[in-house]
Amino acid sequence: MVNADVGGVLRVAVAAVGATVVNVSVAVGSAAAATARTLGYEPLILTDCLSCEAREAGVFLANMVRYQRTAGRRIALIAGGETVVHLTGHGKGGRNQELALAAAPGIAGLDGCAVFSVGSDGTDGPTDAAGGFVDSTTQAALKAQGCDIFATLADNDAYHALQKCNGLIITGPTGTNVNDVSVALVRA
Numbered sequence: 001m002v003n004a005d006v007g008g009v010l011r012v013a014v015a016a017v018g019a020t021v022v023n024v025s026v027a028v029g030s031a032a033a034a035t036a037r038t039l040g041y042e043p044l045i046l047t048d049c050l051s052c053e054a055r056e057a058g059v060f061l062a063n064m065v066r067y068q069r070t071a072g073r074r075i076a077l078i079a080g081g082e083t084v085v086h087l088t089g090h091g092k093g094g095r096n097q098e099l100a101l102a103a104a105p106g107i108a109g110l111d112g113c114a115v116f117s118v119g120s121d122g123t124d125g126p127t128d129a130a131g132g133f134v135d136s137t138t139q140a141a142l143k144a145q146g147c148d149i150f151a152t153l154a155d156n157d158a159y160h161a162l163q164k165c166n167g168l169i170i171t172g173p174t175g176t177n178v179n180d181v182s183v184a185l186v187r188a
Contacts, residue, residue, distance in 0.1 A: 029080045032181055036076035041185065043076045050081025050182065054095040055102040055153060057083045058115065061184040062106020065113050068186045077184040085125075091157020094125025096180055100132030100167065101158040103184070104149055108139040112187030118169050121177035127159050129168040131180070141165045 033043035046064075050057055061077060068075050083095045093101075096117035103115035118124070118131030142149060145164050152161045162168045 029078050029181065032078045032183060033076070036078070036183075036185075039076075041074045041076035043078055046077055046079045048080040048179070050079045050083060050180075052083055054083040054085050054098040054117075057182065058099040058102025058104075058117075059106060061099075061115050061182060062103040065103075065107050065110065065115065065184050065186050069110060069113065069188055072188045073186075074188070075186040077186065079182045080179045082180050085156060087156055089155030089157060091152070091155040092125070092127060092160060093156055093158035093162075094119070094123070094127055094129070094131070096124040096131030096182070097127070097129060097158035097162055097168070098132075098153065098156065099182060100134045101138075101149060101161055102153060104134040104138040104142075107134065107136055110136045112136070113185060115182070115184045116169060117180060117182035118171070119177075119180050120174060122171045122174040125159075128170060129159060129162075130171040130174075131169045132158060132162045133167045133169055134162075134165075138165050138167060 029045045029048050033045055036043040064077050083099055085095050085098050096119050099117040100115055107113045114135040116133040122130045124131050139149060142161055142165055147161050
């Protein structure tokens with residue numbers, strides 16, 4: 001089940017930021033890759049310096065999922081870095097939550113696929129969440145509750161949308177702040 005896989009990769013990625021190494025952002029990706037491998041995924045580290053709009057990163061990861069899904073393999077696409085959010089609305093959320101929610105329409109209906117993004121410090125924006133998780137059912141679940149993802153993103157209210165579909169990742173403070181890690185899991 002994809003949810004169990006996400007939990008394993010997430011635990012190791014967040015724990016890895018406490019490692020004492022010269023380039024700890026690389027260690028986060030490496031730890032996520034190692035865990036992905038033990039869960040039967042072929043890891044592919046895309047970058048350790050993701051730096052763009054959170055929504056664009058989410059759409060990009062969803063597009064990568066769609067492309068890689070045709071390969072017929074179990075793949076974990078891993079990106080470290082820190083995206084940004086330009087506030088246009090009055091909602092609640094953070095860059096990792098917005099990244100994940102933006103990926104939901106692109107992976108809608110793709111069974112066995114998921115995207116999550118999490119802050120290494122255990123917080124994301126002015127919220128109690130470290131990030132967000134979406135899978136192939138997220139868009140439909142939100143639509144059934146009257147929630148339009150695009151309107152939600154325009155209002156910067158990813159927190160409440162993810163809360164509605166149990167997509168918030170809450171870890172509590174980790175005691176470190178190195179990098180965010182975003183992972184797309186692809187299961188053909």
